[in-house]
Amino acid sequence: MNRSQLAHFMNHSGDPEETLTAASTEELGIIVDALYRNLDTPKPVLGAQDWYDLAVEELGRRSTPESPGAYGAA
Template sequence: MNRPQLVHYINDSRDPGVVLSEATVRELEQLVDALYRNLDTPEPEFGAQVWYELASEELERRKVRKFPDAYGAA
């Protein structure tokens, strides 16, 4: 995901929870990766930290739901 695509996510007028819930697992993985790389720059996009945290949490939730035994959940 390039920077303009990332900015498109961050500046989406919808609630981040809605945007993230509509994303596929693959899209979430790409978004989390892009956000991480963006946060490692001298001037990350405004809001990237919040989006990174929310997207990471959503991705983790989905992985736990799909593979509960792999994460120690019963």
């Protein structure tokens, strides 16, 4: 996902938390990677840090099976 695609995604996705929660784990990985690469540029997309922080939190929730909000928890 290039800078233009990332900016379009972020600007047209609505609420970041809802968008990231609804994404599959594979999609979330792609988003996190794109955000990370974008943040490592001289001029990251406005809001990329907030999206990145939320996405990393969501990945963390999914990787902790004992947490009450984890996906697939019984």
